[in-house]
Amino acid sequence: MNERIYMDYASTTFLRDEVIDTMKPYLTECFGNPSGIHEFSRVAKNAIEHSRENIARVLRCQRKEVFFTSGGTESNNWAIKGVAFANRKKGNHIITTKIEHHSVLYTCKYLEQNGFKVTYLDVDSDGIVNVNDINNAITDKTILVSIAFVNNEIGTIQDIEAISELCHNKNIIFHTDAIQAIGKIDISLDKYEFVNLLSISGHKIYGPKGIGILYIKDGTSIDNYIHGGSQEKGRRSGTENVYGIVGLSKAIELVCEDIDEENRKLKELRDYMIDRILKEIPNSRINGSLKYRTSNNINVCFEGIKDEGILLALDLKGICASSGSSCNSGSVNSSHVLQAIGLSSLEAQGSVRFTLGKNSKKEDADYVIEELKDIVKRYRG
Incomplete structure (x- = not known):
């Protein structure tokens, strides 16, 4: 890639x-x-x-x-x-x-x-x-x-x-x-x-x-x-x-x-990624509401990962994601949002936000998930 x-x-x-x-x-x-x-x-x-x-x-x-x-x-x-x-x-x-x-x-x-x-x-x-x-x-x-x-x-x-x-x-x-x-x-x-x-x-x-x-x-x-x-x-x-x-x-x-057509495409890709992540990566769960959620947001917690090194590992594989608000980049604190919905500090640090847009494609999603599976397994090990 x-x-x-x-x-x-x-x-x-x-x-x-x-x-x-x-x-x-x-x-x-x-x-x-x-x-x-x-x-x-x-x-x-x-x-x-x-x-x-x-x-x-x-x-x-x-x-x-x-x-x-x-x-x-x-x-x-x-x-x-x-x-x-x-x-x-x-x-x-x-x-x-x-x-x-x-x-x-x-x-x-x-x-x-x-x-x-x-x-x-x-x-x-x-x-x-x-x-x-x-x-x-x-x-x-x-x-x-x-x-x-x-x-x-x-x-x-x-x-x-x-x-x-x-x-x-x-x-x-x-x-x-x-x-x-x-x-x-x-x-x-x-x-x-x-x-x-x-x-x-x-x-x-x-x-x-x-x-x-x-x-x-x-x-x-x-x-x-x-x-x-x-x-x-x-x-x-x-x-x-x-x-x-x-x-x-x-x-x-x-x-x-473009709102209707764009949301239809994004929701389809979002749901595809969520389904694969939850099925193929053990002990993962989605943060936030599945029903009342924007069409482009995937915020997922990988249990057992205790730091944000997963983002660096994704970056080395050519994947740009984040842990939350870009306005708080560089902070060593866990997400206040994730802690407010009941995650522990460690669970919050083991969470990643993927957000989709106009250039997002299914083949990209497949590549991300395959790399993510390997990265999560490696970090848990």
Whole structure:
């Protein structure tokens, strides 16, 4: 096997050719600063607003509700800090779960140091939060609930419709990190009408890195995030990433157009891999829900393996996988997500995440499984 096999699409994706073609003019001849008044600036400004309108059309929201950021981490930070500081006279209580992305958990920890109280809810062994637990955690000081649509490590899908409706009925702002959901789930905002804030990142959907979106439902009470200019209606100042915005718009358009066929293919390959792994590698089990799971996620625990050397062994065989969130790479700590669903520290360290994408093929899956069988046997020995 001479070519490398990439099974880490939840970490990042390649740029689709159509996205590159859309971005090219704004990397070369259309390089104007959108804040100017001459023709070069007008071209750049028009590109931004056309992209905003296109994204609003695809997501089924208002164009004035789409705000561009540098990516998912910034979008999550803005959503949580912005709501907290804008509503602190109303209350100081925030609810989230123990399995959120670190850009949510660390932001909540920061707010705890600044007078806010945070409830970190447990999830069940599948990684699902109980809606009744959210309801029971709500107090008269609760101002925000932030729960990811899809968990980035185990692919668990939460009941966002029910959670957002609960928050709406309690007059509480609801934010969801939809970074791993878009392209896998129809997140049309006319369907999820009670979602106040929603985060998206470009590089998870075959778009560019360094660009994202925070959807802010009209009327949501939230502070401005970056001060210093009039960009993004003065709410997020700084010269706009024009080519990134254009690329993100095209990526969102394509991934939402392809969603049904792409999910069918990915689910078929995912189930094939899961079936072979569980049948052919003794003492292996899937982490997370099999029923409420995105089409591309395979997170598997190999009992008896006590360190993450398995990833290095896979890499030496030309296979790219991960142990969880790429934002936590280099950490010697076990996954907080896997421990929250009941795995021991050793079991968490013996778990591997394979995530599939557009270039994933059955012959690649077969190669990965054959190598994986040998690696697991060797490490257990």
